[in-house]
Amino acid sequence: MIRPEDCTHEEWALRVQLAHCYHLVDYFGWTETIFNHISVRLPGKDHHYLVNPFGLNYTEITPGNLLKVDLHGQKLQDSPYNGNPAGFALHSAVHGAREDIHCLIHTHTTPLSAIAQKKAGFDHNGFYGAQLYGRVGYHAFEGITLFDDEKSRMLESLGDKHILVLRNHGIAVGESSIPKAFFLLWTVQRAAEIQCQAAAMGGEDTALPESMGQRCADLTARLIRESGFAMMFFEAMVRKLRSERTLGWPLTAAQ
Numbered sequence: 001m002i003r004p005e006d007c008t009h010e011e012w013a014l015r016v017q018l019a020h021c022y023h024l025v026d027y028f029g030w031t032e033t034i035f036n037h038i039s040v041r042l043p044g045k046d047h048h049y050l051v052n053p054f055g056l057n058y059t060e061i062t063p064g065n066l067l068k069v070d071l072h073g074q075k076l077q078d079s080p081y082n083g084n085p086a087g088f089a090l091h092s093a094v095h096g097a098r099e100d101i102h103c104l105i106h107t108h109t110t111p112l113s114a115i116a117q118k119k120a121g122f123d124h125n126g127f128y129g130a131q132l133y134g135r136v137g138y139h140a141f142e143g144i145t146l147f148d149d150e151k152s153r154m155l156e157s158l159g160d161k162h163i164l165v166l167r168n169h170g171i172a173v174g175e176s177s178i179p180k181a182f183f184l185l186w187t188v189q190r191a192a193e194i195q196c197q198a199a200a201m202g203g204e205d206t207a208l209p210e211s212m213g214q215r216c217a218d219l220t221a222r223l224i225r226e227s228g229f230a231m232m233f234f235e236a237m238v239r240k241l242r243s244e245r246t247l248g249w250p251l252t253a254a255q
Contacts, residue, residue, distance in 0.1 A: 001062060001063065001064055001249040004064070011042055012063065014040050014042065014050065014178070015050060015063035015064070016249060016252065017179075018038065018050055019061055019062055019063045019066065020241070021103075021178050021181075021182055022052060023059060023245070023247065024237055026057070026058040027237075030185075031058050032109075033057075034055055034057060035086075036107050037051055037052055037083075037091065038103070038106070039087070039091040039095065039104050041101075041102045041103070046070065047070075047095050047096050048069065048071075050068055051067050051069060052067070052083075053065055053066070053079065053082070054081060055081060062248060062249060065079070065081065067079055067081065067083050071092045072088075072092065073085070086144050086145055089145045089148060089154075090104070090106060091104055092151070093150075093151035093154050094155070094172075100176055101174035101175065102177060103174060103175055103176075103177060103178045103182075104172055105181050106171070107170055107189075108170025111189065111192035111196045112170055112171050112188070112189065112192045115165070116167055116168060116170055116171065117168050122136055122191060122192070123195055125205050125206065125207055126194040126198065127194070128187050128190040128194060129195055130208055130213045130217070131191070131217055131219075132163065132187070132188065132217065133210070133213030133216065134213070135162060135163050135217055136161060136163045136164075136165055137158045137159050138167060139153065139154050139157035139164055140153075140157075141166070141167045141168040145166070162184060163184070163188060175225075175230075177230070177231075179231045179233070182230070182233075182237075183233050184224060186233075187220065
């Protein structure tokens with residue numbers, strides 16, 4: 001698979017990276033059959049973005065079949081596929097309002113959905129949970145996220161944070177790049193897994209002081225945003241993925 005002539009090098013690079021991200025989410029077992037969605041904003045003032053064709057497994061997604069849509073969820077290029085209507089309200093709201101979030105990932109794995117169902121949400125006593133201190137917003141359940149009038153409330157719930165717990169549903173994480181968003185998702189997923197496992201065990205948790213949670217959260221935020229740590233992690237996971245699976249496009253967007 002090579003870059004179409006009507007696709008810029010910059011867009012094709014994002015398509016390749018986003019396709020890898022979809023396959024990684026499947027590789028880690030975080031998919032919800034054909035549901036859920038990951039998007040990335042394209043360069044430009046119009047806030048167009050790429051998202052998955054609804055009905056395809058994540059393993060069927062390629063750089064070429066990703067949909068390009070506007071903030072209303074309207075396709076901007078011909079495709080035999082449509083997008084998932086349940087994703088447009090969430091992704092359009094964030095891409096239209098948060099200039100610092102270019103990639104948004106929505107999942108509801110079992111541990112994440114369990115945490116979203118609990119009134120207390122995430123605790124910060126585990127190694128990964130501590131890294132989420134002060135970084136999580138919570139949004140009350142309003143059913144499937146289909147309607148435009150929920151956008152403003154989701155944005156209010158998210159505030160200036162990068163992790164949004166959709167109560168009784170799942171989560172959305174967003175960052176300034178695909179690798180950074182994927183690394184944040186991995187951290188949140190690990191926090192949820194450990195919290196659920198700890199809750200299933202007898203005995204009292206060793207609580208961490210708030211000051212330690214703030215210290216861990218600040219350090220992780222810097223690692224994600226100010227270093228190449230997230231890119232190093234993402235590229236290593238892509239290499240691992242490609243060593244075990246055959247994908248139909250090059251490792252990089254050089255072509």
